[in-house]
Amino acid sequence: MSKRSRRIFEEMSSFTKDKLLLQxxxxxxxxxxxxxxxxxxEQSTTKKKKKAISKKEKHFQNLVKNQVTDIxxxxxxxxxxxxxxxxxxxxxxxxxxxxxEDNNIHVLSSKFKKIVNSGNLKVVWNSCENYKPTxxxxxxxNRIYLFVLRAHVEKPWVFSSENLKRYSEFxxxxxxxGYIFELYLGQHRHIILHWGDTMSNTCKNVxxxxxxxxxxxxxxxxxxxxxxxxxxxxxxxxxxxxxxDRLKCVLTTKCHLNAFLxxxxxxxxxxxxxxxxxxxxxxxxxxxxxxxxxxEKKKYVVEDxxxxxxxxxxxxxxxxxxxxxINGLTLIEEMVNSLETNxxxxxxxxxxxMDRILKETKKxxxxxxxxxxxxxxxxxxxxxxxxxxxxxxxxxxxESNSNxxxxxxxxxxxxSDKD
Numbered sequence: 001m002s003k004r005s006r007r008i009f010e011e012m013s014s015f016t017k018d019k020l021l022l023q024x025x026x027x028x029x030x031x032x033x034x035x036x037x038x039x040x041x042e043q044s045t046t047k048k049k050k051k052a053i054s055k056k057e058k059h060f061q062n063l064v065k066n067q068v069t070d071i072x073x074x075x076x077x078x079x080x081x082x083x084x085x086x087x088x089x090x091x092x093x094x095x096x097x098x099x100x101e102d103n104n105i106h107v108l109s110s111k112f113k114k115i116v117n118s119g120n121l122k123v124v125w126n127s128c129e130n131y132k133p134t135x136x137x138x139x140x141x142n143r144i145y146l147f148v149l150r151a152h153v154e155k156p157w158v159f160s161s162e163n164l165k166r167y168s169e170f171x172x173x174x175x176x177x178g179y180i181f182e183l184y185l186g187q188h189r190h191i192i193l194h195w196g197d198t199m200s201n202t203c204k205n206v207x208x209x210x211x212x213x214x215x216x217x218x219x220x221x222x223x224x225x226x227x228x229x230x231x232x233x234x235x236x237x238x239x240x241x242x243x244x245d246r247l248k249c250v251l252t253t254k255c256h257l258n259a260f261l262x263x264x265x266x267x268x269x270x271x272x273x274x275x276x277x278x279x280x281x282x283x284x285x286x287x288x289x290x291x292x293x294x295x296e297k298k299k300y301v302v303e304d305x306x307x308x309x310x311x312x313x314x315x316x317x318x319x320x321x322x323x324x325x326i327n328g329l330t331l332i333e334e335m336v337n338s339l340e341t342n343x344x345x346x347x348x349x350x351x352x353x354m355d356r357i358l359k360e361t362k363k364x365x366x367x368x369x370x371x372x373x374x375x376x377x378x379x380x381x382x383x384x385x386x387x388x389x390x391x392x393x394x395x396x397x398x399e400s401n402s403n404x405x406x407x408x409x410x411x412x413x414x415x416s417d418k419d
Contacts, residue, residue, distance in 0.1 A: 055239065056077060056239065056243045058243070058244075060078060062247055062377075062378070066250075066300070066377050067300055068250060068292070069301050070250075072303050091301070096274075098334055098338070102327060103138075103330050105141055108142070109323050112317050112318060112320070115314050115317050116318070121152055122153055125152075125153050128145045128149060136187070148311060149317075164284065172233055176310045180329065185329065189219075191219070193217075194214070194215040194217055195213065198215055200215060200227045208252065210251065212248070213233045214280065215231070216229035216231075218339060225343060228278070228339050229277065229278040229279065229332060229335070232280075233283075234281075234284070237284060241283070250292060254376050255376045258373045258375070260277070260339070261275065261369055261372070264342065265366070268367065269367055272367065275338075275342050276291040279291065285310040287309065287325075288306070288307050290305060291303060297372050306324075308321065309325065311325070
């Protein structure tokens with residue numbers, strides 16, 4: 001090959017290499033662009049799917065994943081709605097509401113029925129002011145009576161619809177609920193109410209990072225031994241917020257219940273089903289007490305036990321809402337105290353060593369908790385930001401306000417006559 005031919009060949013080869021490199025660069029950019037476009041479409045699709053699943057559906061789906069049945073809600077799409085009549089009947093037979101005392105001061109509460117105007121209201125308030133409590137419980141109950149009645153007599157505007165729309169969750173805690181919860185449930189040294197978006201170590205240890213507005217801690221020698229109750233506070237009752245908070249409380253409580261049962265070295269299978277943990281859900285001036293417990297191996301149930309209100313009108317005071325509020329607090333206290341008793345009993349062997357020797361019987365086997373419990377299942381990606389939740393709530397506000405109230409009433413299956 002001549003020198004001229006060789007030079008031409010080399011120039012052509014160099015041009016081909018440059019062309020190939022250029023084409024490869026273009027191809028890489030095209031591939032990267034297509035990948036980004038595909039990822040964007042996938043993220044958009046995922047977001048749409050996520051948005052398409054309502055909080056109500058998400059609530060029931062996640063409970064099913066966690067072997068929890070919500071036996072108090074029977075509306076379309078609920079767990080009860082999809083069961084056969086025989087199964088529903090069997091579940092309702094498992095209901096076992098805790099027994100609690102009526103701690104109302106009847107000589108005072110009977111006067112509430114006479115409230116028809118501000119004049120009667122002041123008379124009743126004065127009666128509570130002049131009453132001399134005879135027991136520590138009466139002292140606490142009367143202080144709650146006075147707190148509620150004083151607000152009606154001295155600051156009735158705090159109950160106006162306009163102001164209630166302005167209140168934040170923290171406003172509701174400070175102005176209404178915090179004082180009565182602290183007064184009633186926090187009267188014992190071994191019980192501490194922990195407020196303000198806190199997370200339990202028990203949940204942290206299993207990767208469940210829910211922050212709750214209220215946790216009721218049970219102490220032993222100043223050390224936390226039990227997360228005895230959970231609570232969430234919302235400005236008002238909306239469908240999205242109700243189901244989201246309910247799910248958060250149930251899953252957190254399942255985590256606490258599992259840890260609590262594992263801490264009991266000596267507990268019978270019969271006693272396992274009697275252990276229940278309370279949940280308090282507050283929305284505006286309305287509240288609901290529920291509980292979570294095991295009804296058999298690997299089967300949990302959440303059930304509503306009582307609904308009550310912070311009375312905002314004279315009619316509500318007259319109809320017994322203040323007494324109902326006291327009973328709701330007593331119910332929570334009863335369940336918390338039962339947990340403390342369960343814990344203390346579960347640390348001591350009940351079987352007699354002497355009898356076992358004399359009768360030549362084998363030592364009773366401890367309950368294998370793995371046969372009873374299931375771990376909490378939760379996808380952290382399902383947790384939405386405050387902005388997303390606010391957007392869903394604002395979307396919902398475009399609907400009729402009466403629909404929101406109807407939803408709250410739909411899930412209240414507790415007979416008001418149970419008091």
